Amino acid sequence: MIEIRNLSKKYGTFEALKNISLDIEKGTVFGFVGPNGAGKSTTMSILATLALPTSGTAKVGGYEVTDYPKEVRKRIGYMPDFFGVYDQLKATEYLHFYGASYGIPRPDREKLIPQLLDLVNLSNKADSYVDSLSRGMKQRLCLARCLVHDPDVLILDEPASGLDPRARIEMREILKELKLMGKTIIISSHILPELAEMVDEIGVIEHGEMIAQGKVADIQNRLRVKKVIHIRTLDQENSLAEKLRDEPFVSSVLSDNTGVHVHYSGDDAQQSELLRQVISWGIPVVSFQEAQSNLEDVFLEITKGGPSA
Amino acid sequence: MNMNWSRKWINPVLDKEFRLRMRSPKSMLSVLLYVLALGAVAMAFIYMFLYLGRGGQQRFDPSMSRTMFYVLSFAQLVLIAFMAPALTAGVISSEREKQTLSMLLTTQQSSATIVLSKLVSSLSFMTLIVLATLPVYSIVFLYGGISPKQLVSVFLFYLFVMLLLGSLGILFSTLFKRTIVAIIVTYGVGLIIFLVTGLLFLFFMGIVQRNYMMSGATTPPVNSWVGYILGLNPGGALISIFEPTFSKEVFSLMSGGSTINSKAPIQLWLEFVLVYSVVIVIALWIAIRRIRPVKRGRLGRQKTKKPVETLGE
Numbered sequence: 001m002i003e004i005r006n007l008s009k010k011y012g013t014f015e016a017l018k019n020i021s022l023d024i025e026k027g028t029v030f031g032f033v034g035p036n037g038a039g040k041s042t043t044m045s046i047l048a049t050l051a052l053p054t055s056g057t058a059k060v061g062g063y064e065v066t067d068y069p070k071e072v073r074k075r076i077g078y079m080p081d082f083f084g085v086y087d088q089l090k091a092t093e094y095l096h097f098y099g100a101s102y103g104i105p106r107p108d109r110e111k112l113i114p115q116l117l118d119l120v121n122l123s124n125k126a127d128s129y130v131d132s133l134s135r136g137m138k139q140r141l142c143l144a145r146c147l148v149h150d151p152d153v154l155i156l157d158e159p160a161s162g163l164d165p166r167a168r169i170e171m172r173e174i175l176k177e178l179k180l181m182g183k184t185i186i187i188s189s190h191i192l193p194e195l196a197e198m199v200d201e202i203g204v205i206e207h208g209e210m211i212a213q214g215k216v217a218d219i220q221n222r223l224r225v226k227k228v229i230h231i232r233t234l235d236q237e238n239s240l241a242e243k244l245r246d247e248p249f250v251s252s253v254l255s256d257n258t259g260v261h262v263h264y265s266g267d268d269a270q271q272s273e274l275l276r277q278v279i280s281w282g283i284p285v286v287s288f289q290e291a292q293s294n295l296e297d298v299f300l301e302i303t304k305g306g307p308s309a
Numbered sequence: 310m311n312m313n314w315s316r317k318w319i320n321p322v323l324d325k326e327f328r329l330r331m332r333s334p335k336s337m338l339s340v341l342l343y344v345l346a347l348g349a350v351a352m353a354f355i356y357m358f359l360y361l362g363r364g365g366q367q368r369f370d371p372s373m374s375r376t377m378f379y380v381l382s383f384a385q386l387v388l389i390a391f392m393a394p395a396l397t398a399g400v401i402s403s404e405r406e407k408q409t410l411s412m413l414l415t416t417q418q419s420s421a422t423i424v425l426s427k428l429v430s431s432l433s434f435m436t437l438i439v440l441a442t443l444p445v446y447s448i449v450f451l452y453g454g455i456s457p458k459q460l461v462s463v464f465l466f467y468l469f470v471m472l473l474l475g476s477l478g479i480l481f482s483t484l485f486k487r488t489i490v491a492i493i494v495t496y497g498v499g500l501i502i503f504l505v506t507g508l509l510f511l512f513f514m515g516i517v518q519r520n521y522m523m524s525g526a527t528t529p530p531v532n533s534w535v536g537y538i539l540g541l542n543p544g545g546a547l548i549s550i551f552e553p554t555f556s557k558e559v560f561s562l563m564s565g566g567s568t569i570n571s572k573a574p575i576q577l578w579l580e581f582v583l584v585y586s587v588v589i590v591i592a593l594w595i596a597i598r599r600i601r602p603v604k605r606g607r608l609g610r611q612k613t614k615k616p617v618e619t620l621g622e
Contacts, residue, residue: 049415049601050415050602052603057613061616062616063615064613067613070417074417078415080408080411083408088332089325089328101416101418149417
């Protein structure tokens with residue numbers, strides 16, 4: 001559905017994107033991950049026909065974005081990371097405006113808009129002025145706006161940013177529903193656990209380069225971040241971290257005020273041996289537990305060493 | 310729906326612009342202030358000439374009402390010069406500032422529709438304001454001295470000036486990211502059109518006349534090029550609408566000289582309309598091209614193939 005080849009974008013001498021290639025199959029939910037300013041928004045606005053690449057091609061549904069922008073616009077619903085609303089419009093009028101702008105005839109819109117409002121749980125706000133809505137509601141309204149022309153692809157730039165936890169959960173539920181509807185979704189975030197349970201694939205981007213990309217599980221395997229062991233001690237984290245670095249099967253050690261995080265690739269027997277070893281060093285262990293490695297660990301693992309993959 | 314015509318003529322962008330414009334209390338307030346300002350000019354004029362002139366013995370006759378018409382028309386022109394940039398120079402950049410532009414640009418609306426709809430909507434509102442001043446003009450009609458044709462021509466001229474300033478406003482609104490910059494630049498260009506052209510005319514007229522005096526020639530050369538400069542000034546063009554002989558006088562070197570047989574090469578208002586029509590077209594063309602990112606040159610790059618549509622989910 002989406003095909004990006006050697007995409008580069010320069011702003012003056014600043015390279016926002018360096019030779020990015022990416023394929024996203026129909027119906028896939030793709031998580032775009034990376035720190036702020038890494039190039040996520042640039043990639044998304046190129047796909048949304050709002051910026052031109054310096055070189056390379058990007059296709060949506062087979063249509064090259066710079067050659068057939070109109071065809072591409074028909075197929076995408078784009079939600080920018082920062083967006084405004086027309087204050088003096090009511091929620092239904094707001095959707096009518098965008099619906100009409102996509103050429104949907106009024107009788108169809110009359111039927112469609114209540115369904116969309118229902119999908120994003122805003123039916124009770126249909127006649128409210130947009131500026132009276134809360135941020136989370138505006139975000140959901142904007143999502144409904146992306147859907148008026150029933151696009152195949154949704155490009156959502158940080159849809160959960162600035163939302164309180166409750167609004168985030170609501171947003172996530174809606175996205176799950178959209179996934180069930182078979183939409184291809186590209187969603188960017190720097191808050192990884194948000195994405196963890198709903199994305200099929202992730203692409204990690206940093207300094208304009210795609211440093212890892214693929215199925216979440218594949219990436220975890222490739223990086224051999226099998227498990228993370230979390231050890232809490234009585235204030236001896238630093239000396240423990242120092243000693244652990246030379247142990248076998250330890251790929252990296254991070255220590256912070258919550259304890260020591262050990263990326264460990266040994267099996268259970270070796271792990272119990274490690275615990276015995278730690279205790280034999282005379283370090284007062286408070287807890288020694290295995291944490292399920294999640295996307296965030298993957299992310300930290302990938303980005304801490306700079307571009308490597 | 311029963312309003313078929315509206316679906317045909319009013320596109321979604323225009324519909325939204327109208328709605329937003331008429332819903333804002335600011336719009337109603339600007340109509341009020343505008344009519345009050347022009348009304349104040351009319352009242353001041355009547356007061357000055359009727360009660361102050363000749364010890365209060367002045368009659369308000371048709372020639373007086375014609376003068377008043379001229380005064381009102383000039384006041385209106387100045388008001389338009391102040392209003393048009395403020396109303397148009399923000400139409401694109403304010404959407405950019407309010408972060409609604411990117412979403413508008415990803416819809417199916419063409420760049421031309423977006424730019425022209427915004428222009429038409431601002432023009433409609435300005436026309437409404439200018440038409441709202443008609444009751445002030447009724448004072449003039451009470452005393453006669455002005456033909457309806459003159460009034461209509463003057464209002465059509467206003468429409469053209471609004472179109473000119475509006476197109477420039479939209480151009481700068483597209484080119485500059487910030488509304489305040491766009492407004493300032495539009496006012497700057499407005500100042501050149503309204504003031505600098507007039508000053509240039511006076512300056513060059515002075516030089517040409519001086520050279521003529523120095524040369525000691527007895528017959529003035531017919532038609533000086535200096536007149537063309539005044540044709541670029543809305544004030545000059547407006548006077549030429551009031552007084553058809555004005556253009557002739559401007560082009561001949563010495564006012565009151567041997568100009569009986571000379572003919573103006575072009576009416577000032579006609580020159581104004583012709584020259585600035587080109588400006589309007591160019592301004593709008595650039596605005597339409599620049600509202601969306603400009604496509605890189607096709608040289609050395611082939612357009613990709615259009616995919617074969619295979620429907621089948």
